Amino acid sequence: MSDAGEGRVAEDAIALAIICKAPRDGACKTRLCPPLTAGEAAAASRCFIADLAAGIAGIGGCDGFAVYTPVGAEAAFDGLLPKGFRMLAQRGDGLGERLLHATEDLLAAGYGGVCLLNGDSPTLPADILRRAVAALREAGDRLVVGPAIDGGYYLIGLKRAHGGIFEGVAWSSSRVLAQTLARAADLALPLSLLPLWYDVDDLGSLRLLLHELFAAGNPLAVDGLAGAAAPHSRAYFAAVLRADDAAARFDCKAAIDALRQD
Secondary structure: OEOOOOOOOOOOOEEEEEEEEOOOOOOOOHHHOOOOOHHHHHHHHHHHHHHHHHHHHOOOOEEEEEEEEOOOOHHHHOOOOOOOOEEEEOOOOOHHHHHHHHHHHHHHOOOOEEEEEEOOOOOOOHHHHHHHHHHHOOOOOOEEEEEEOOOOEEEEEEOOOOHHHHOOOOOOOOOHHHHHHHHHHHOOOOEEEOOOEOOOOOHHHHHHHHHHHHOOOOOOOOOOOOOOOOHHHHHHHHHHHOOOOHHHHHOOHHHHHHHHHO
């Protein structure tokens, strides 16, 4: 299933595409299990996708996409995506191929630039998205990268499908960002670097999310950069943290105390 090419695309339109797995039990966010159960991880993934998609929908002059896998799991996204969001099936054998093919497919549909975002950053600030879009609208070819605290990136933006950007990268490692920037240098591709942010893919980053949502906010939110409200994620984890065993499972006393004082 793909509707990337449906409808007329404005000349300067940018595609903002969430790279995601269908949020089904046992098929997503497995690195969060434990402390989450498979069902809780799938529910969290649904919240992350819904919050990020809502943020994308608020960026003018852009179209939102869920670039999903596996084919046939479209129903798993029912109720998660705002009106006007489109779906594009992933294709390719590895992550690098899938990112490249998504870029190719969206550029072929007529978009002037493509931003690929992971589906695990529910509080990603709207200002970061606007900066990425503005960079892609500048004259000339370029690479836009949002560095993540784990050594990867939460966003990559391109105006042309440079396959070399995705080749020879040690995916799911702390070397992803450094290797990607090295590929850009090899290609003499101008670089626009976005502010540091994070994705939620292990217990440490989950604790950071809980701290941001319920305690003292996000220490990465500097220079006026504020995280998005992420209402779906906040409501879901508020219920999770109210369970009697939450303190032992998550080791996030500050977030739990702040939540219980509301």
